[in-house]
Amino acid sequence: MEFTELITKRYSVRAYKPDPVEDEKLQQVLEAARLAPTAANRQPFRLIVIHTAGREEELKRIYPRDWFVQAPLVICACAVLSEGWVRRDGKRYTDVDVAIVMDHLILAAANAGLGTCWIAAFDPVAAREVLGLPEDVEPVVFTPLGYPADEPRPKERKPLAELVRYERW
Amino acid sequence: MEFTELITKRYSVRAYKPDPVEDEKLQQVLEAARLAPTAANRQPFRLIVIHTAGREEELKRIYPRDWFVQAPLVICACAVLSEGWVRRDGKRYTDVDVAIVMDHLILAAANAGLGTCWIAAFDPVAAREVLGLPEDVEPVVFTPLGYPADEPRPKERKPLAELVRYERW
Numbered sequence: 001m002e003f004t005e006l007i008t009k010r011y012s013v014r015a016y017k018p019d020p021v022e023d024e025k026l027q028q029v030l031e032a033a034r035l036a037p038t039a040a041n042r043q044p045f046r047l048i049v050i051h052t053a054g055r056e057e058e059l060k061r062i063y064p065r066d067w068f069v070q071a072p073l074v075i076c077a078c079a080v081l082s083e084g085w086v087r088r089d090g091k092r093y094t095d096v097d098v099a100i101v102m103d104h105l106i107l108a109a110a111n112a113g114l115g116t117c118w119i120a121a122f123d124p125v126a127a128r129e130v131l132g133l134p135e136d137v138e139p140v141v142f143t144p145l146g147y148p149a150d151e152p153r154p155k156e157r158k159p160l161a162e163l164v165r166y167e168r169w
Numbered sequence: 170m171e172f173t174e175l176i177t178k179r180y181s182v183r184a185y186k187p188d189p190v191e192d193e194k195l196q197q198v199l200e201a202a203r204l205a206p207t208a209a210n211r212q213p214f215r216l217i218v219i220h221t222a223g224r225e226e227e228l229k230r231i232y233p234r235d236w237f238v239q240a241p242l243v244i245c246a247c248a249v250l251s252e253g254w255v256r257r258d259g260k261r262y263t264d265v266d267v268a269i270v271m272d273h274l275i276l277a278a279a280n281a282g283l284g285t286c287w288i289a290a291f292d293p294v295a296a297r298e299v300l301g302l303p304e305d306v307e308p309v310v311f312t313p314l315g316y317p318a319d320e321p322r323p324k325e326r327k328p329l330a331e332l333v334r335y336e337r338w
Contacts (some may be wrong), residue, residue: 003280004197006172007204007273012261028173030333034326035176035271039289043327048334093289096310099268100287103205104176107276111172118269120208120254120262124321132337141265158212164199165217168301 001111011116011153012105016071016146027118029145032108033077038097043087044083047105048076048131052144061126063119063142071115071146076131077102079138098140098144106143115148170280179276180322182284185240185315194281195242198314201277202246207266213252214267216274217300219244230295232288232311238285240315246271248307267309270278275312284317298308 001009026049033047052059056069068074079094086092106116119142127139170178195218202216221228225238237243248263255261288311295300296308 001172003170003172003175004201007277010206012206023211027329030329032173032176034329034332035324037179037181037287039287041325043332046332046334046338048336048338050336072228087290087293089293091293093264095262095264096268096289099265100272103269103272106170108176118206118208120260120265121256124256124258124260134338137338156202156210160196160199160203163203163212163215165215167174167217167219169215169217169303169306 006107006111009152010110012040012117013144013148013150014067014117015148015150016067016115016144017045017149018070018072019147021114022144025114028112029105029108029114030099033101033105036101036104039085039093039138042083042097044085044094045101046078046080046137048078050076058130061123062130063122063165064165068119068144071144073145075105075143075145076127076139077105077141078133080136081138082136094138095140102141102143109145113147114145116143116145119143173331175276175280178321178325179279181286182192182313182317182319183236183286184317184319185236185284185313186318187239187241188316189241190283190314194283197281198274198277198283202270202274205273207269208254208262208279211252211254211266213249213254213263214270215247215249215306217247219243221247227299229291231299232291237288237313240313242314244274244312244314245296245308246274246310247302248309249305250307263307264309271310278314282316283314285312285314288312
């Protein structure tokens with residue numbers, strides 16, 4: 001899809017069909033994530049691909065919505081803190097890196113006709129337990145991945161005049 | 170451009186032509202940023218559009234490379250911390266939000282034939298001074314915006330096998 005159309009059409013999908021995600025499409029989506037730029041090209045991230053079938057109750061400890069486990073797959077984008085670039089003043093850029101990776105993944109999914117939803121409001125303690133994450137690995141965002149069973153809603157966004165400054169604050 | 174082609178073609182542009190960016194293209198790029206999703210739809214960001222002409226030395230205090238001010242425009246993506254969504258455990262999502270916004274902007278620029286380069290290694294103290302940022306506003310990433318005067322280099326990325334886990338860590 002053309003990029004402008006793609007970002008207009010992507011929306012937060014909160015109902016999924018049970019249909020499986022074809023492996024070819026999963027690989028396309030992961031490949032888009034792989035191409036994402038990261039600070040100093042450190043690529044300090046890992047993607048965990050989770051099949052929801054049979055693990056619904058366990059996964060709902062991470063995010064307790066039925067639609068979270070309705071999709072056949074859930075993807076967790078993690079930062080590997082020790083691999084991340086840190087600026088001289090101590091500012092860590094792993095959240096930025098993981099977000100770029102997930103944005104690529106989510107747009108690639110929409111491009112393939114798949115639905116996703118950015119999830120930040122998960123339980124990080126449950127996520128660490130269920131996914132067996134080492135200390136150094138931080139779960140940053142989740143998304144289901146599957147075919148949408150709902151309809152897009154119009155985007156509500158602030159006007160550019162509120163979001164853009166020219167020259168100085 | 171088709172999305173897969175677009176993410177393959179985008180690269181970090183480190184030499185720019187002096188040609189101006191047409192206002193229509195600038196607005197397209199800003200509009201793509203505006204459409205980006207953010208945690209709880211808070212949209213806790215501001216984009217500062219800076220004309221480099223005549224401000225080269227001042228701007229190079231922020232990031233001391235000649236190519237940074239070679240482009241006619243520089244864009245700074247800022248987080249407005251007090252507007253951002255924070256999870257119950259205290260985890261702040263403004264870096265993620267600003268990164269999604271900037272990823273939309275950077276991909277829209279490539280789609281319009283414009284060059285950009287993610288810059289995190291700037292001097293945050295100089296950025297605050299030069300841009301007159303209030304305490305609550307954090308500069309997160311910069312990019313020049315202009316027509317590329319260099320050539321793409323092949324992307325160096327880790328193989329998917331190193332970046333993806335299935336089911337658990």
